[in-house]
Amino acid sequence: MATEITVPVLGESVTEGSIGEWLKQPGDAVAVDEPICSLETDKVAVDVPSTVAGILSEHRAAEGDTVEVGAVIAVIEEGASASTPASAAKAESPAASAPADTGAAQTLSPAVRRAVLEHGVDPSTIKGTGKDGRLTKEDVIAAAKAKSDPPPAPVASPAPAPASTGERREERVKMTRMRQTIAKRLKGAQEEAALLTTFNDVDMSAVIEARTKYKDLFAKKHDIRLGFMGFFAKAACLALKDVPSVNAYIEGDEIVYHDYVDISVAVSAPNGLVVPVIRDCQDKGFARIEKDIADFGKRAKDGTLTMADMTGGTFTISNGGVFGSLMSTPIINPPQSAVLGLHRIEDRPVAINGQVEIRPMMYIALSYDHRLIDGREAVTALKIIKEAIEDPTRMLIDL
Secondary structure, X not given: OEEEEEOOOOOOOOOEEEEEEEOOOOOOEEOOOOEXXXXXXXXXXXXXXXXXXXXXXXXXXXXXXXXXXXXXXXXXXXXXXXXXXXXXXXXXXXXXXXXXXOOOOEEOOHHHHHHHHHHOOOHHHOOOOOHHHOOOHHHHHHHHHHHHOOXXXXXXXXXXXXXXXXOOOOOOOOOOHXXXXXHHHHHHHXXXXXXXXXXXXXXXXXXXXXXXXXXXXXXXXXXXXOOOHHHHHHHHHHHHHHOHHHHOEEEOOEEEOOOXXXXXEOEEEOOEEEOOEEOOHHHOOHHHHHHHHHHHHHHHHHXXXXXXXXXXXXXXXXXXXXXXXXXXXXXXXXXXXXXXEEOOEEEEEEEEOOEEEEEEEEEEEEEEEOOOOOHHHHHHHHHHHHHHHHOOHHHHOOO
16 A cells, blocks of 8 residues: 655744655665654754655655745655665665664654765764764764775885876855755845944853862763853843843734743754754753753754754853854844854953953854943943853852
8 A cells, every 4th residue: 555755844934845855765674663754844853754655665755946835745655664675785874773782773854864974984884972872973084984984004105196187176066945044044134123232341260160179060960061051051141131121032013921931942953053942041050051052052962952942042152152152243044133253262461450361251242233232231241141150150140
């Protein structure tokens, strides 16, 4: 009996996606709930699983095609065994693999599958370093590099370098659906909002001292590393409470205020920048915030973030400092009205009580929609964040 596989519901207000990659080809055996293709939406890549066990008989859409929710994209003939060797033997379209040290089946994320296909490695021969022994994209890349590195050769006289042909090449690659959406949203924010950025600098001495003093105890008690983002998230909560317009957004001819703080944290993913949301940040402690951030970062690399993870958000924090940025003017994440940009920490001479001292300093930037937020409010919010970071006790006593 033939069963049609349709595009599942992708999330609120999401009506279509694009076929990113077929994980199963016609003639392949498919098990129940086994992914047959990766579907790219505006925000995430999601797997489309088979609802039955059988043989994939045909594709109804090609890679790159745009398909609407409910559209038929494949047909499966029921009746074949889900454990058919052909399903497990095809390295070019793996849906499950076993780490060498466990022998247990493991579903690969879209990002890992893509890396396996690109580098032509056998995932069953790679030991995963992710949670529960799962493979990560970095594991695949490392295995491919080890495979491609030639064995050491006997020392010989260096051969003359081949003469350059002078050939210059170009490569055209179609933008992913996510990258197209990122481009449209950022350009739209620039065109619609009255964007302005205010800057300040922060002495990170107190936070660094606190982390140095308590990092071991914190990690032992909470099983998570004490990072900088937790401090900035809590400092932002103080600022947004005192300056509510920075936590609001414009909807039509109305201003929507929030009595909660849902912070979108900009995270790099294989297909571009994504912004998963820490819900009710104002009620969470440092440990919970750090765990949420670590989980988002890992799942972004693995390609397992969901639409629900990135829905909403009232304020964004983007940390360009991890890439070495000294200063930037971040763009707001619509419909939000403000974004906090963090940058690298570097030792700089500053005047302290009339004396020049070397302190670990960071430039921070607040970009905001001037239609809603006045300059006084933006400067005040950024100043509150600065003061909370320079004196973390303020975060404990809500000052």
